[in-house]
Amino acid sequence: MLKNSITKYGLISTYIHWITAVMVFSLFGVGFWMVDLNYYSEWNKTAPYYHKAFGLILLFITLFRIGWKVTNIAPKELGENKIEKNLAKIAHLTLYGLLLVIMCSGYLISTADGLGIDFFNIVTIPSVGRLFEHQEDIAGNVHEIAAYILIAMVCLHALAALKHHFIDKDDTVKRITKFK
């Protein structure tokens, strides 16, 4: 089933969730590593190039994901604890919010000089120009801090998932890990 049902995530939501997870960890690792590359490194230009291009792919995936989410049924949360269910909702919204903040700030760092972003030599995503003073620095700080907060939130999110699986012994993890 491509679509979600009241009891489980469909294939589209499941694949997007796990593709996002792999991409977020990879983008974080590459971002963390590439900012310290010196001018003479052969990766000095290519690492940011791929970081930006894959970051943009994740932006498109996330926009599609949000569209898919609002036009689809949400599986009903498992468990009895109301506070826990509300916390999960807030955590999921925060994860979406952080992803968008990170990707928009990434765009603002890259396009602060008025130049667009080359997307795999296929198209250039245009710059909207410099929107505010010190755009590169401010967007850079936001990008870095939000990326650290995202990784911390994801760790809590994964711990919560493990609690459902091993302590509550419910289907929370199973229903987002069916790949066919």
Ligand code: HEM
């Ligand atoms: C970068 C990594 C990750 C991000 C950004 C992320 C984000 C999200 C979001 C936004 C949702 C809510 C989906 C919806 O709209 O209904 C979700 C659901 C879920 N995630 Fe993750 N996730 C990540 C990694 C992980 C990992 C490592 C696990 C680990 C075990 C995990 C387990 C789950 C489970 C079980 C659900 C379903 C929750 C439910 O049924 O209420 N996620 N994730």
Ligand code: HEM
């Ligand atoms: C979820 C997606 C992303 C994650 C997790 C992420 C993560 C990171 C991290 C950890 C850094 C290093 C920050 C530092 O130590 O200063 C970084 C740098 C950077 N990222 Fe991203 N990034 C993402 C998406 C994007 C996107 C979509 C773009 C642009 C289109 C982008 C552009 C940049 C640029 C230009 C830098 C270098 C900043 C500097 O030189 O200070 N990133 N990213």
